[in-house]
Amino acid sequence: MSAGFHELEEAPPLMTSRLEGDLLEVSMGPQHPSTHGVFRMNVALEGEIVRKLKPVFGYLHRNHEKIGENTSYLGSMPYTDRLDYFCSMTNNWAYALSVEKLAGIEVPERAEYLRVILAELTRLQNHASLLGFLLSDMGAWGTPLMYAFREREKILDLFESLSGSRMMCDYMRFGGCRCDLPPGWMERARKLVDGFPRFLDEFEKLIVSNEILIARTQNVGSLSSELAINAGITGPMLRACGVNYDLRKVDGYGFYPRFKFRVPLGDHGDCYDRLMMRALEMRESIGILKQAMEQLPAGPIINPKVKLRAFKPPVGEVYGRIEGPKGELGFYLISDGSANPYRYRVRPPSFVNLTILEDLCLGHTVADVMVILGSIDIVMGEVDR
Amino acid sequence: MESLEEIKARAERAVPGAKITIVPNPGPANQPSLLLDNEHATAVVQFLRDDSELRLDHCSNATGVDWLDRKVSKKVKVKKVVEGEEKEVEETQEDLFPGYLEAVYHLYSMTHKHGPVVIRTRTKDRAEGARLPSLTPIYRSAEFQEREIFDLYGVRFDGHPDLRRILMWDEFVDYPMRKDYREPDDYEYEPTPHDEVLEKAKQHQSTRPELDGAEKLTARS
Amino acid sequence: MSGQVDEGLRSELQKQGIWVTSTQELYNWGRRNSIWPLQFGLACCAIEMIATAASRYDLARFGGEVFRPSPRQADLMIVAGTVTKKMAPQIVRLYNQMPDPKYVISMGACAISGGPFKQGYNVLKGIDRYIPVDVYIPGCPPRPEALLHAFMELQRKIDGQKLTGEKKAPFLDRKQPSEFPVPAFGAHDLEPPANPDVFRPPVVERT
Numbered sequence: 001m002s003a004g005f006h007e008l009e010e011a012p013p014l015m016t017s018r019l020e021g022d023l024l025e026v027s028m029g030p031q032h033p034s035t036h037g038v039f040r041m042n043v044a045l046e047g048e049i050v051r052k053l054k055p056v057f058g059y060l061h062r063n064h065e066k067i068g069e070n071t072s073y074l075g076s077m078p079y080t081d082r083l084d085y086f087c088s089m090t091n092n093w094a095y096a097l098s099v100e101k102l103a104g105i106e107v108p109e110r111a112e113y114l115r116v117i118l119a120e121l122t123r124l125q126n127h128a129s130l131l132g133f134l135l136s137d138m139g140a141w142g143t144p145l146m147y148a149f150r151e152r153e154k155i156l157d158l159f160e161s162l163s164g165s166r167m168m169c170d171y172m173r174f175g176g177c178r179c180d181l182p183p184g185w186m187e188r189a190r191k192l193v194d195g196f197p198r199f200l201d202e203f204e205k206l207i208v209s210n211e212i213l214i215a216r217t218q219n220v221g222s223l224s225s226e227l228a229i230n231a232g233i234t235g236p237m238l239r240a241c242g243v244n245y246d247l248r249k250v251d252g253y254g255f256y257p258r259f260k261f262r263v264p265l266g267d268h269g270d271c272y273d274r275l276m277m278r279a280l281e282m283r284e285s286i287g288i289l290k291q292a293m294e295q296l297p298a299g300p301i302i303n304p305k306v307k308l309r310a311f312k313p314p315v316g317e318v319y320g321r322i323e324g325p326k327g328e329l330g331f332y333l334i335s336d337g338s339a340n341p342y343r344y345r346v347r348p349p350s351f352v353n354l355t356i357l358e359d360l361c362l363g364h365t366v367a368d369v370m371v372i373l374g375s376i377d378i379v380m381g382e383v384d385r
Numbered sequence: 386m387e388s389l390e391e392i393k394a395r396a397e398r399a400v401p402g403a404k405i406t407i408v409p410n411p412g413p414a415n416q417p418s419l420l421l422d423n424e425h426a427t428a429v430v431q432f433l434r435d436d437s438e439l440r441l442d443h444c445s446n447a448t449g450v451d452w453l454d455r456k457v458s459k460k461v462k463v464k465k466v467v468e469g470e471e472k473e474v475e476e477t478q479e480d481l482f483p484g485y486l487e488a489v490y491h492l493y494s495m496t497h498k499h500g501p502v503v504i505r506t507r508t509k510d511r512a513e514g515a516r517l518p519s520l521t522p523i524y525r526s527a528e529f530q531e532r533e534i535f536d537l538y539g540v541r542f543d544g545h546p547d548l549r550r551i552l553m554w555d556e557f558v559d560y561p562m563r564k565d566y567r568e569p570d571d572y573e574y575e576p577t578p579h580d581e582v583l584e585k586a587k588q589h590q591s592t593r594p595e596l597d598g599a600e601k602l603t604a605r606s
Numbered sequence: 607m608s609g610q611v612d613e614g615l616r617s618e619l620q621k622q623g624i625w626v627t628s629t630q631e632l633y634n635w636g637r638r639n640s641i642w643p644l645q646f647g648l649a650c651c652a653i654e655m656i657a658t659a660a661s662r663y664d665l666a667r668f669g670g671e672v673f674r675p676s677p678r679q680a681d682l683m684i685v686a687g688t689v690t691k692k693m694a695p696q697i698v699r700l701y702n703q704m705p706d707p708k709y710v711i712s713m714g715a716c717a718i719s720g721g722p723f724k725q726g727y728n729v730l731k732g733i734d735r736y737i738p739v740d741v742y743i744p745g746c747p748p749r750p751e752a753l754l755h756a757f758m759e760l761q762r763k764i765d766g767q768k769l770t771g772e773k774k775a776p777f778l779d780r781k782q783p784s785e786f787p788v789p790a791f792g793a794h795d796l797e798p799p800a801n802p803d804v805f806r807p808p809v810v811e812r813t
Contacts, residue, residue, distance in 0.1 A: 030696055033645050033675040037652065038693055057529075058552035059693045060649055062716075063726030066562060070725065079722065085650035104413025149660035167650060167747060229442050229495050232526025243495060245443075250498045316412025319446060319491050319501060330446050332489070335412070347446040347491075352526050381649055384552060384690075553728065554692050554791040561727045568727040569795035 030059045034137040034370045037380030048365045053358045064385040068344035073311050081168040084382040089122040090324045092172035098320030098331035099174045103313035110299040111176035112255050116292045120285040125155040126325035127278040134374040151199050176302030193289045217271035221360040221372035231355045235327025236277040241269035247323035259291045271375040326350050350378040386499040400428045418503035426518045441492035444524035449534035450487040451563045484511045486540050519545035537562035630769045638761040644680035645673035648687025651714040651747040655686045658750040668757050677703040688716035689730040691796050695788045701737045702785040707777040712739045715746045735800035
């Protein structure tokens, strides 16, 4: 080959294929319509492509753990409602379960069934509102959220007639539940559960084969199962990567082993899988609810031996966890034998799930960041505590 | 899953020089933990994660605990010469245990679906020596949680890729989750203090002489 | 001025299809029925705020359904949720960016006084330490009906605002500040911990 030809090949092109320039730093949040609360991301952009992303937390850090260490065990129960304010029932359950483990308290059968029913109702309303929020983040402003909130209101009505509060139920106690079902509650709940698949059918028709949604979510924010396990991802987000790890099956807490249900698994780990995982989990929840409502036994709803007011568990420590709608919700408690816990720690699923936010967003456009964040399903009350 | 003693023995064999102590946990929960020495902690945890029988691949929870200096008084019988003759006298001895900060990790296995194995590491003291090895290179899930421990407890993690404050602002200097932390003085405006808040308000006011007499004012709006 | 026309005559005229009004009434009627809130939620209360705007409670009936993500287009800031010390400077900045006339609803116990989280080291004990508040709603969180009530209270307040004279509305008075200093992050606390020009707490006897 002649030298001249070689030179020609090596010559730089007249125009670069893309624009070179400084990265543009953008601060998204804490006031932003789709950051799901007061979340902030410092994003470095090259054109529209995300090259770097650093989440900034703490805008809702309201010292839940410190307050928990300065108050009695029972006194923390209303505070757990405000952790993940969509799912007060599951938060209550996780805390009650940890304290029951710490003090070795038995729970009556009826209370366990009620807990399962309420936790699955919570899962329904959490997933429904998540889908609504996610779609409005994508630009379907209004309608899907209205549909989701219509269903959510029905479930909140049930919670209200049971516990007296729409969102902050403060319903569970160590060794059972606070009060029994009001008359007519079960019929209303049954009616809701029977009618829920209709909403799901309608909603799935809206989303499953929607071209825009598929373009916005498929192959966006893919997560490998190895990274997901290593980064401690739990909940629907982990199962969207194909890892079969559902604490309802693994730990078998409550009476979950008595119910027949399947664990939906995804295989790409992208936003579409994460979205569908919620829709499929709602179907399974309806199945669990139907079984639990049929089998609900009569009996006491709280263990009469537990003295709630002067509650002092024995010295020791415990880590208890349940499968919350967002992932593994755990409570780590150290008791020194006094009325207040020595250490009160919440293991928030959405906080740990945010660990890989940067990995998911790199290389995608800035508009995709909102979709990826929405598909992780975060609630700032729990992330910052 | 094998017992904690077996895990300890195997880990000590796999990592020469590692000192592992089993910290018992009384009470019905029965979750005893493994206390690792700081030099070999990362190697031991690496073993726990990669061992084919254990495969503790899911570090679920990482958190800090603050243990203050403790004085434990106990009664000891001492032989003493009292008035010329030897007698056994009871005396109270005070042992001072220096405080330390602790990091606690809860490990589970997603592959074998067992757990938890609780591991803990302890700092030398609560001041300059508050350093621990970071487990973030082994478990990504510890990244933000260790940052949180640094922010709220002031433990410096060696080997952490990005150790900054996470929940509080960068200019903040205290470590608020420590047991001896005192929050800033903003209780004097409480219109109707009660219980603990009243106690705190009184405490704060006694430290501020310029406010003396303010509490004697009658209600006005 | 409406005061110069007899009420009975007015309603009699209205029956005949003649509407007598004043500039002030017309102006306030327009303002109070198109309050655009800032789309801005902090914590639990924000979810109830969304529920208020959603299908069942329908804030649109009161002309407040147009949530604006930009403070430059908003008339009303609903401080919905716990205000932390880390967030407080941003809220004051957002308030400063809103154009006059602007109103603030302090929604929920946390925004009023810190609420259940009052003892937290990072919790601001009430947003009225830095910005003036028009309507307070108690509750944790307040029900959507309570937010609607606060909206109606605010509409009543707007209705009563005068455009001229001695007692004209504060936003028409050039001497009244419409922006407030943004607190800075200090080593232990926000600096200053409260704005003395805005925050005048009652002092209660302590024994």
